[in-house]
Amino acid sequence: MKDGKLPKRQYTEEFKAEAVRLAASVGGHEAARRLGVPVATVGNWSRRGVASSGPGGGPAAGEAPARRPVSELEAENSRLRRELAEAKLDVEILRKATAYFAKVSR
Known part of the structure; x- marks a missing residue:
């Protein structure tokens, strides 16, 4: 952190999947606030379909996200x-x- 940069944080796939599920239920901003993760990061995970990559998690690749x-x-x-x-x-x-x-x- 000598350069004023934050260290790169690494998250497990389970954490990402839970964050996406939480964002789907309470909203991206609220989920990011609760988890202490940047809003953009949660948004990126949602767009990439992190929840659908795990077994039984989220919609299939061809389905639209729940509204x-x-x-x-x-x-x-x-x-x-x-x-x-x-x-x-x-x-x-x-x-x-x-x-x-x-x-x-x-």
Whole structure:
């Protein structure tokens, strides 16, 4: 590490396969955060199909990766829209309060 570079880390195939399975269930960013692995590394493993290389792990070479059902995505989308609306309301309230207190302090 004299050059300021990190040492190259080596991961077992089992670890990679588990990371890909975790990324499929909770998402790549969350899996990378939990495992302490760079997000790009988990993404590379997913694209290469590390999980499918082991016996009985993941989809076969010709199959498409598993996707979340549309109803799940719609529910998440509506939840995120609600959160966004609440955040916008909070920002608007804070703007008005700031303007009010700026006017009062003069």
